[in-house]
Amino acid sequence: xxxxxLAAFVFVTGCGFFTVYRDTDVPISSKAVFDVEQYMGLxxxxxxxxxxxxxxxxxxxxxxxLRDDGTVSVLNICRDPDGNESARISGTAExxxxxxxxxxxxxxxxxxxxxxxxxxxxDYQTAVVGSPNGRSxxxxxxxxxxxxxxxxxxxxxxxxxxxxxxQLKETAQ
Numbered sequence: 001x002x003x004x005x006l007a008a009f010v011f012v013t014g015c016g017f018f019t020v021y022r023d024t025d026v027p028i029s030s031k032a033v034f035d036v037e038q039y040m041g042l043x044x045x046x047x048x049x050x051x052x053x054x055x056x057x058x059x060x061x062x063x064x065x066l067r068d069d070g071t072v073s074v075l076n077i078c079r080d081p082d083g084n085e086s087a088r089i090s091g092t093a094e095x096x097x098x099x100x101x102x103x104x105x106x107x108x109x110x111x112x113x114x115x116x117x118x119x120x121x122x123d124y125q126t127a128v129v130g131s132p133n134g135r136s137x138x139x140x141x142x143x144x145x146x147x148x149x150x151x152x153x154x155x156x157x158x159x160x161x162x163x164x165x166x167q168l169k170e171t172a173q
Contacts, residue, residue, distance in 0.1 A: 018051065018052070018135040018136075019049075019050070019135065019167075020133065020134045020135055021049040021134050021135065021136075021137060021163050021164055021167050021168075022130070022134030022137070022158075022161065022162040022163040022164065023134070023162040023164075024132070024133065024134050024162070025162070026161065026162025027161075027162075028116070028118070028130065028132050028134075028161045028162060029118065029161065030097065030098060030099030030100045030116040030117055030118060031098060031099035031117045031118060031119055031120060032098050032099070033098065034095075034098045034099040034117055034120075035124070036066065036072065036095055037066060038120075038124040039064060039117065039120070039124060039127070040064050040065055040066050040072070041063065041064065041065075041142070042061060042062075042063045042142070043061065043062045043063070043064070043127065043140035043141065043142065044060070044061055044140065044141050044142070044143060044144045044173055045060035045061065045062065045138055045139070045140055045171045046139050046140065046141045046144075046145075046146045046151070046170065046171055046173070047138065047139040047151070047154075047168050047169060047170045047171055048060075048136075048137065048138045048139070048168070048169060048171055049135075049136060049137045049138075049163070049167055049168060049169070050167070050169055051135070051136055054078060056078075056080065056081075056086075057078035057079065057086070057087070057171070058078075058079055058080070058081055058083075058171060058172040058173070059078075059079035059083060059144075059171075059172065059173055060076070060077065060078055060079070060171055061076070061077050062074070062075070062076050062077075062140065063075045063077075064093070067092070070094075070095075071092045071093065071094050072092060072093040072094070072095070072101065073090065073091075073092060074090060074091045074092060074093050074103060074105075075088065075089075075090045076088065076089050076090075081172075089105055090105070090106065091103055091104050091105035091106055092104055092106075093115060094112075099116055099117040099118070100114070100115075100116050100117075101114075101115040101116070101117070102114065102115070103115045113131065114131045114132055114133070115129060115131065116129065116130055116131060116132065117129055118130050118157055118158075118161055119153075119154070119157040121150065121153070124142075125141065125142045125143075125150070126139070126140070126141050126142070126146060126150040126153070126154060127139075127140040127141075127154075128140075128154045128157045128158060130158070130161060130163065134162065134163070137158060137163055137168070139151065139154040139155075139158075139168075144173035145173070155168070
């Protein structure tokens with residue numbers, strides 16, 4: 001449990017030992033027309049930039065649900081190579097602008113991390129998420145497998161936002 005608390009702290013604070021995966025001189029933009037309700041539900045991580053708190057994780061999922069107070073509940077689950085749940089962390093997110101959320105995990109008080117939805121397809125089946133500091137980024141999909149054209153579109157969005165996609169790692173589902 002301590003490792004998970006540390007992982008959440010590292011995520012939301014963006015500690016200095018993180019690798020920066022994007023050229024922060026390149027402007028980054030979130031999805032201008034963002035429908036938070038369409039974004040809710042279960043997402044499968046199909047690719048990510050390596051971050052310490054996800055080391056060894058496969059079969060990663062993220063689930064979002066709109067709460068009565070307008071915030072979003074967040075549940076991230078990591079599995080081991082055998083498919084067993086190895087870690088979970090829950091928190092909340094607040095929409096602070098179009099496609100821009102501040103994520104907080106209960107185990108790490110007083111700290112929030114930037115979670116920007118950079119792009120979704122029209123039907124919210126594929127999403128690209130990143131952070132302005134460039135220390136994290138994910139490609140998410142509603143199903144464990146992603147079509148090649150959607151994966152390429154997601155990679156193109158990351159490149160447009162200054163990310164070095166050569167460092168992007170596919171996530172085994």
